[in-house]
Amino acid sequence: MRYSEINGTKISSLGFGMMRLPLDTQGEIDFQQGFEMVDFAIKNGINYFDTAYMYHHGKSEPFVKKALSERYDRTEFLLTSKLPTWLCHSKAEAEEKLKEQLERCGVDYFDFYLLHSVDEETWDNIEKNNMGEVMAEAKKKGLVKHIGASFHCGPVLLRKVLETYGDILEFIQLQINYLDWDFINAKELYQIAEEFNKPVIIMEPLRGGMLSKVPGANARKVLNKLIEAKNLSYTDLALGWVDSLPQVVITLSGMSNLEQMKENITFFSKPEGLSKEDVNIINEAAASLSNELFIPCTKCNYCQDCPKGIHIPEVFEQYNEAAAKDFHYIWGSLSQNYKKLTPSAKECIACGLCEKSCPQHLKIIDLLKEVENKFDYLETIGE
Ligand code: SF4
Ligand code: SF4
Numbered sequence: 001m002r003y004s005e006i007n008g009t010k011i012s013s014l015g016f017g018m019m020r021l022p023l024d025t026q027g028e029i030d031f032q033q034g035f036e037m038v039d040f041a042i043k044n045g046i047n048y049f050d051t052a053y054m055y056h057h058g059k060s061e062p063f064v065k066k067a068l069s070e071r072y073d074r075t076e077f078l079l080t081s082k083l084p085t086w087l088c089h090s091k092a093e094a095e096e097k098l099k100e101q102l103e104r105c106g107v108d109y110f111d112f113y114l115l116h117s118v119d120e121e122t123w124d125n126i127e128k129n130n131m132g133e134v135m136a137e138a139k140k141k142g143l144v145k146h147i148g149a150s151f152h153c154g155p156v157l158l159r160k161v162l163e164t165y166g167d168i169l170e171f172i173q174l175q176i177n178y179l180d181w182d183f184i185n186a187k188e189l190y191q192i193a194e195e196f197n198k199p200v201i202i203m204e205p206l207r208g209g210m211l212s213k214v215p216g217a218n219a220r221k222v223l224n225k226l227i228e229a230k231n232l233s234y235t236d237l238a239l240g241w242v243d244s245l246p247q248v249v250i251t252l253s254g255m256s257n258l259e260q261m262k263e264n265i266t267f268f269s270k271p272e273g274l275s276k277e278d279v280n281i282i283n284e285a286a287a288s289l290s291n292e293l294f295i296p297c298t299k300c301n302y303c304q305d306c307p308k309g310i311h312i313p314e315v316f317e318q319y320n321e322a323a324a325k326d327f328h329y330i331w332g333s334l335s336q337n338y339k340k341l342t343p344s345a346k347e348c349i350a351c352g353l354c355e356k357s358c359p360q361h362l363k364i365i366d367l368l369k370e371v372e373n374k375f376d377y378l379e380t381i382g383e
Helices: 031-043 060-069 091-105 123-128 131-140 155-165 186-195 217-230 234-243 258-269 276-293 312-324 334-339 353-357 364-380
Strands: 003-006 009-012 014-017 048-050 078-084 110-118 144-151 171-175 200-203 248-253
Touching: 003 248, 009 014, 009 248, 014 031, 014 258, 031 060, 031 258, 060 078, 060 091, 078 091, 078 131, 091 110, 091 131, 110 123, 110 131, 123 131, 123 155, 131 144, 144 155, 144 200, 155 186, 171 186, 217 234, 217 276, 234 248, 234 258, 234 276, 248 258, 276 312, 312 334, 312 364, 334 364, 353 364
Parallel strands: 014 048, 014 248, 048 078, 078 110, 110 144, 144 171, 171 200, 200 248
Antiparallel strands: 003 009
C-alpha cells in the first residue's frame, strides 16, 4: 500500500468510503460481508475509513462501531466522519450532532472530521451557525484531530470558503475524476486547492462506478490499448488518474464487495502509479467519452425564441448531468428534477425554428424526444 500524510498523520493512499457497503437481500447492510471487507482492508494496509451521518440512511456510522470500534484497537484505524451541515440550525445543535456521531461510531474522537457537503445551499447555514468555530473548538477539546470540508460547489464559493476558513481547514475533499475534470470544471476546483496549498481527498473517482465500465465505444478503444499494454483495468486507470495529481493525498473508493476491494488494493500496492504518457491517453479518452455521452449544447441560448417557451439548453443540461451520473439517482431523483422543468419538452410542435438558429447544428427536435423518452423511462424504474 502506498502512503501519504496530512499534517503528520500517515494515511493510506486508498481510503475505504463506507457509503456503498454490501447489502443483503432486504437492502440492509450485510454485516458479515462488511466485516470481511474491513478485515481485508486492515490486513492489506488501508488505515483510512470514511463514513458520514447520512450514509446508508444513518446506518453507516453504527456499522463502523460494530465493524471497527468493537473489533479493533483504536490505534489500528483512522476514522473520518462529517458534520451534516444542513441538519444543524444552531451552534449547539452542531455540537450535539458531533457528540451523537461519536457515540454512534463508538469512539472518543474522530481522526478527521469534515463539514459535509459545502455548497451554495448549505453555506449560509454554515456561516450563520458558526460551524467553523464548532470544528475548531472540537479540535481544541481533542474530539477531532484534523479538520476539513467536503465540497459540492463551484469555484467562486470554494475560494470564498477557503478565504474564510482557510486557517482552520487542513484539507479539502473534492469530486474529481477524469470525466469531471472538464465536464463540471473540477480542474478549477483543484487549482484553487493548489493555490491555497490544501491537500485534496478525492471522492467519486469512478463517477459512481461509471468509469469502471466506460460507457463509450470510442473511449474504450483508446483505453483498451493502455489496458493491454499495462495489464490494468478501467477502474485502475480512473483511480490512477486522480492519484497522479500532486495535491491528492487520498483516493476514496466506495467499494461494495471484496472483489472491488482486492482490485483497488492491488493497484495501490504497486510502487508507482501511472506515467505522464498514461495520463495523456486517459485525457484523450475523456474527451471522447464526453462527446459520446453528452449532448454538445453550449448553452448559447440562440434557440430562446421557441414559440412554446421550451427551455432547450436547460433540458439538455439536465440530460447531461444525469448522463454524467450514469443515470443513477445519487442525491435526488433524476426524473423528478427533470419534471420540474416547464414547459415540458413534450410541448414541442417541431416548427424547426430552434434548429435553424443552433450554431452547433443539433437535431434539437429529435434530441428533445430522446431526452423525454429517457426521463420517462427513468421515472418508471424509480431513478
Ligand atoms: S422545434 Fe420545438 S423546441 Fe424547437 S422552436 Fe419549435 S417548438 Fe420549440
Ligand atoms: S442554440 Fe443549440 S447550442 Fe445554443 S443553446 Fe440552443 S441547443 Fe444549445
